Amino acid sequence: MTEQEFYDKVGKTNGWDFSSIQCLSEGIGWDFYEEVVKRASVSDILLDIGTGGGEKVLDIASSFSLVIGIDNSKEMVQTARANLVKSSAQNVRFFQQPAEDLQFPNGFFDIASSRHCSFDSSQVAKVLKKGGWFLTQQVSEGDKSNLKQAFGRGQCFGEQDGTLKENCIKELQTAGFSKVEAYDYNSDEYFRTPEDLIFLLTHTPIIPDFGEQEGDLESLNAFIENNRTEKGIRTNSKRFLVIAKR
Numbered sequence: 001m002t003e004q005e006f007y008d009k010v011g012k013t014n015g016w017d018f019s020s021i022q023c024l025s026e027g028i029g030w031d032f033y034e035e036v037v038k039r040a041s042v043s044d045i046l047l048d049i050g051t052g053g054g055e056k057v058l059d060i061a062s063s064f065s066l067v068i069g070i071d072n073s074k075e076m077v078q079t080a081r082a083n084l085v086k087s088s089a090q091n092v093r094f095f096q097q098p099a100e101d102l103q104f105p106n107g108f109f110d111i112a113s114s115r116h117c118s119f120d121s122s123q124v125a126k127v128l129k130k131g132g133w134f135l136t137q138q139v140s141e142g143d144k145s146n147l148k149q150a151f152g153r154g155q156c157f158g159e160q161d162g163t164l165k166e167n168c169i170k171e172l173q174t175a176g177f178s179k180v181e182a183y184d185y186n187s188d189e190y191f192r193t194p195e196d197l198i199f200l201l202t203h204t205p206i207i208p209d210f211g212e213q214e215g216d217l218e219s220l221n222a223f224i225e226n227n228r229t230e231k232g233i234r235t236n237s238k239r240f241l242v243i244a245k246r
Helices: 002-011 032-038 055-063 072-086 121-127 143-152 161-174 193-204 218-227
Strands: 023-026 043-049 067-072 092-096 109-115 128-139 179-191 233-245
Touching: 032 055, 032 109, 032 128, 043 055, 055 067, 055 072, 055 092, 067 072, 072 218, 092 218, 109 161, 121 128, 121 161, 128 161, 128 179, 128 193, 143 218, 143 233, 161 179, 161 233, 193 218
Parallel strands: 043 067, 043 109, 067 092, 109 128
Antiparallel strands: 023 179, 128 233, 179 233
Protein backbone atom coordinates (compact mmCIF):
# COMPACT_ATOMS: atom_id res chain seq x y z
CA MET A 1 0.00 0.00 0.00
CA THR A 2 1.40 3.40 -0.99
CA GLU A 3 1.45 6.31 1.47
CA GLN A 4 -1.36 8.04 -0.47
CA GLU A 5 -3.48 4.88 -0.42
CA PHE A 6 -2.91 4.59 3.33
CA TYR A 7 -4.03 8.16 4.00
CA ASP A 8 -7.08 7.73 1.77
CA LYS A 9 -8.03 4.59 3.71
CA VAL A 10 -7.60 6.31 7.08
CA GLY A 11 -9.38 9.42 5.86
CA LYS A 12 -12.41 7.43 4.81
CA THR A 13 -12.69 5.54 8.11
CA ASN A 14 -11.41 7.94 10.73
CA GLY A 15 -9.91 11.23 9.57
CA TRP A 16 -7.41 12.35 12.19
CA ASP A 17 -9.74 11.79 15.11
CA PHE A 18 -7.86 9.95 17.85
CA SER A 19 -10.08 11.10 20.70
CA SER A 20 -11.12 7.52 21.43
CA ILE A 21 -7.56 6.56 22.41
CA GLN A 22 -6.92 6.53 26.14
CA CYS A 23 -3.38 7.82 26.50
CA LEU A 24 -1.61 9.72 29.28
CA SER A 25 1.05 12.18 28.09
CA GLU A 26 3.64 13.75 30.38
CA GLY A 27 5.99 16.54 29.33
CA ILE A 28 4.19 18.00 26.32
CA GLY A 29 5.75 21.37 25.52
CA TRP A 30 2.80 23.08 23.80
CA ASP A 31 -0.54 22.65 22.09
CA PHE A 32 0.02 23.36 18.40
CA TYR A 33 -3.31 24.94 17.55
CA GLU A 34 -3.21 27.04 20.71
CA GLU A 35 0.07 28.45 19.37
CA VAL A 36 -1.68 29.22 16.08
CA VAL A 37 -4.53 31.03 17.86
CA LYS A 38 -2.06 33.08 19.95
CA ARG A 39 -0.95 34.80 16.75
CA ALA A 40 -4.43 35.38 15.37
CA SER A 41 -6.96 38.17 15.36
CA VAL A 42 -10.63 37.71 14.49
CA SER A 43 -10.10 39.45 11.15
CA ASP A 44 -7.40 36.99 10.04
CA ILE A 45 -7.63 34.28 7.37
CA LEU A 46 -6.02 30.93 8.17
CA LEU A 47 -4.72 28.28 5.78
CA ASP A 48 -4.35 24.81 7.32
CA ILE A 49 -2.19 22.53 5.18
CA GLY A 50 -2.81 18.80 5.57
CA THR A 51 -5.99 19.43 7.51
CA GLY A 52 -7.03 15.76 7.59
CA GLY A 53 -10.56 15.40 8.90
CA GLY A 54 -10.60 19.07 9.90
CA GLU A 55 -11.21 18.30 13.57
CA LYS A 56 -8.59 20.71 14.90
CA VAL A 57 -9.40 23.76 12.78
CA LEU A 58 -13.12 23.38 13.42
CA ASP A 59 -12.32 23.75 17.12
CA ILE A 60 -10.51 27.08 16.58
CA ALA A 61 -12.60 28.52 13.72
CA SER A 62 -14.15 31.23 15.92
CA SER A 63 -10.71 32.85 16.28
CA PHE A 64 -10.63 33.74 12.55
CA SER A 65 -12.79 35.44 9.94
CA LEU A 66 -12.16 32.58 7.50
CA VAL A 67 -10.47 29.19 7.75
CA ILE A 68 -9.47 27.17 4.69
CA GLY A 69 -8.26 23.63 5.17
CA ILE A 70 -6.61 21.69 2.37
CA ASP A 71 -5.56 18.07 2.04
CA ASN A 72 -4.24 16.04 -0.87
CA SER A 73 -6.46 13.10 0.09
CA LYS A 74 -9.95 13.11 -1.41
CA GLU A 75 -11.17 10.84 1.39
CA MET A 76 -9.79 13.15 4.09
CA VAL A 77 -11.54 16.14 2.52
CA GLN A 78 -14.82 14.24 2.35
CA THR A 79 -14.49 13.41 6.06
CA ALA A 80 -13.64 17.04 6.84
CA ARG A 81 -16.71 18.28 4.97
CA ALA A 82 -18.88 15.77 6.84
CA ASN A 83 -17.42 17.03 10.13
CA LEU A 84 -18.14 20.61 9.02
CA VAL A 85 -21.81 19.77 8.47
CA LYS A 86 -22.00 18.39 12.01
CA SER A 87 -20.31 21.49 13.48
CA SER A 88 -21.62 24.99 14.08
CA ALA A 89 -18.81 26.66 12.11
CA GLN A 90 -19.94 28.92 9.26
CA ASN A 91 -16.54 30.29 8.24
CA VAL A 92 -14.67 27.10 7.28
CA ARG A 93 -14.08 25.62 3.82
CA PHE A 94 -12.25 22.42 2.86
CA PHE A 95 -10.61 21.68 -0.51
CA GLN A 96 -8.57 18.90 -2.04
CA GLN A 97 -5.28 20.49 -3.03
CA PRO A 98 -1.59 19.50 -2.93
CA ALA A 99 0.69 21.48 -0.63
CA GLU A 100 3.23 21.73 -3.46
CA ASP A 101 0.92 23.80 -5.67
CA LEU A 102 -1.22 26.20 -3.64
CA GLN A 103 -3.99 27.65 -5.79
CA PHE A 104 -4.65 30.88 -3.90
CA PRO A 105 -3.87 34.56 -4.62
CA ASN A 106 -0.49 35.87 -3.55
CA GLY A 107 -0.53 37.26 -0.02
CA PHE A 108 -4.06 36.03 0.67
CA PHE A 109 -3.52 34.52 4.14
CA ASP A 110 -2.54 36.08 7.45
CA ILE A 111 -1.52 32.77 9.04
CA ALA A 112 -0.69 29.32 7.70
CA SER A 113 -0.32 26.11 9.67
CA SER A 114 0.83 22.58 8.94
CA ARG A 115 0.66 19.85 11.57
CA HIS A 116 2.38 16.56 10.75
CA CYS A 117 2.16 17.23 7.03
CA SER A 118 4.73 18.07 4.39
CA PHE A 119 4.69 21.55 2.87
CA ASP A 120 6.53 23.66 0.32
CA SER A 121 8.21 26.67 1.93
CA SER A 122 8.18 28.76 -1.23
CA GLN A 123 4.48 28.07 -1.80
CA VAL A 124 3.66 29.06 1.79
CA ALA A 125 5.68 32.26 1.42
CA LYS A 126 3.80 33.06 -1.79
CA VAL A 127 0.31 32.92 -0.29
CA LEU A 128 1.17 34.58 3.05
CA LYS A 129 0.92 38.32 3.59
CA LYS A 130 4.08 40.22 4.45
CA GLY A 131 4.36 39.99 8.22
CA GLY A 132 2.19 36.87 8.30
CA TRP A 133 2.98 33.81 10.40
CA PHE A 134 3.65 30.21 9.46
CA LEU A 135 3.64 27.50 12.12
CA THR A 136 4.46 23.85 11.62
CA GLN A 137 4.69 20.92 14.01
CA GLN A 138 6.40 17.81 12.76
CA VAL A 139 7.27 14.38 14.09
CA SER A 140 10.95 14.08 15.00
CA GLU A 141 13.11 11.13 13.99
CA GLY A 142 13.32 10.07 17.66
CA ASP A 143 9.55 9.65 18.03
CA LYS A 144 8.31 6.22 19.28
CA SER A 145 11.95 5.10 19.48
CA ASN A 146 11.39 2.00 21.62
CA LEU A 147 8.43 0.95 19.48
CA LYS A 148 10.34 1.22 16.22
CA GLN A 149 13.27 -0.60 17.79
CA ALA A 150 10.96 -3.45 18.77
CA PHE A 151 9.66 -3.83 15.20
CA GLY A 152 12.98 -3.11 13.51
CA ARG A 153 11.33 -0.57 11.21
CA GLY A 154 9.32 2.65 11.30
CA GLN A 155 9.13 6.29 10.23
CA CYS A 156 12.67 7.67 9.94
CA PHE A 157 14.01 4.57 11.70
CA GLY A 158 17.79 4.80 12.06
CA GLU A 159 17.99 8.39 10.80
CA GLN A 160 19.87 11.12 12.67
CA ASP A 161 17.56 12.90 15.09
CA GLY A 162 17.27 16.62 14.39
CA THR A 163 17.88 16.43 10.64
CA LEU A 164 14.26 17.12 9.73
CA LYS A 165 14.16 20.19 11.96
CA GLU A 166 17.38 21.64 10.56
CA ASN A 167 16.22 21.09 6.97
CA CYS A 168 12.89 22.74 7.77
CA ILE A 169 14.61 25.84 9.19
CA LYS A 170 16.95 26.15 6.20
CA GLU A 171 14.13 25.80 3.67
CA LEU A 172 12.05 28.51 5.34
CA GLN A 173 15.01 30.87 5.52
CA THR A 174 15.76 30.25 1.84
CA ALA A 175 12.11 30.99 1.00
CA GLY A 176 12.48 34.46 2.54
CA PHE A 177 11.09 34.11 6.06
CA SER A 178 12.79 36.76 8.16
CA LYS A 179 12.37 35.23 11.61
CA VAL A 180 12.51 31.49 12.21
CA GLU A 181 12.36 29.95 15.68
CA ALA A 182 12.36 26.26 16.61
CA TYR A 183 11.39 24.30 19.71
CA ASP A 184 11.40 20.63 20.75
CA TYR A 185 9.79 18.37 23.27
CA ASN A 186 10.15 14.67 24.03
CA SER A 187 7.23 13.54 26.18
CA ASP A 188 6.37 10.19 27.75
CA GLU A 189 3.22 8.49 26.51
CA TYR A 190 1.33 5.74 28.32
CA PHE A 191 -1.36 3.83 26.40
CA ARG A 192 -3.93 2.43 28.78
CA THR A 193 -4.63 -0.80 26.90
CA PRO A 194 -3.15 -2.80 24.01
CA GLU A 195 -6.26 -1.88 22.02
CA ASP A 196 -5.42 1.83 22.36
CA LEU A 197 -1.92 1.21 21.02
CA ILE A 198 -3.21 -0.98 18.19
CA PHE A 199 -5.68 1.74 17.14
CA LEU A 200 -2.79 4.21 16.87
CA LEU A 201 -0.62 1.84 14.86
CA THR A 202 -3.50 0.95 12.54
CA HIS A 203 -4.39 4.58 11.78
CA THR A 204 -0.91 6.10 11.47
CA PRO A 205 2.19 5.19 9.44
CA ILE A 206 4.47 4.91 12.52
CA ILE A 207 5.12 1.24 11.71
CA PRO A 208 4.66 0.80 7.94
CA ASP A 209 2.37 -2.10 6.98
CA PHE A 210 1.65 -2.80 10.64
CA GLY A 211 0.15 -6.26 11.09
CA GLU A 212 0.94 -7.31 7.54
CA GLN A 213 4.51 -8.51 8.02
CA GLU A 214 5.45 -11.85 9.50
CA GLY A 215 6.32 -11.55 13.18
CA ASP A 216 4.41 -8.32 13.82
CA LEU A 217 2.12 -9.92 16.40
CA GLU A 218 5.07 -11.39 18.26
CA SER A 219 6.89 -8.03 18.15
CA LEU A 220 3.81 -6.23 19.46
CA ASN A 221 3.27 -8.68 22.32
CA ALA A 222 6.93 -8.48 23.33
CA PHE A 223 6.85 -4.69 23.21
CA ILE A 224 3.75 -4.56 25.43
CA GLU A 225 5.26 -6.91 28.00
CA ASN A 226 8.61 -5.08 28.07
CA ASN A 227 7.04 -1.62 28.38
CA ARG A 228 4.01 -2.21 30.60
CA THR A 229 3.92 0.12 33.62
CA GLU A 230 1.36 1.15 36.24
CA LYS A 231 0.52 4.16 34.06
CA GLY A 232 0.14 2.15 30.88
CA ILE A 233 2.22 0.91 27.95
CA ARG A 234 5.12 3.35 27.67
CA THR A 235 6.62 4.96 24.60
CA ASN A 236 7.62 8.52 23.68
CA SER A 237 6.28 11.38 21.59
CA LYS A 238 8.98 13.61 20.12
CA ARG A 239 7.93 16.74 18.21
CA PHE A 240 9.46 19.94 16.92
CA LEU A 241 7.72 23.25 16.37
CA VAL A 242 8.90 25.88 13.91
CA ILE A 243 7.43 29.39 13.92
CA ALA A 244 8.37 31.68 11.04
CA LYS A 245 7.45 35.25 10.15
CA ARG A 246 7.05 36.26 6.52
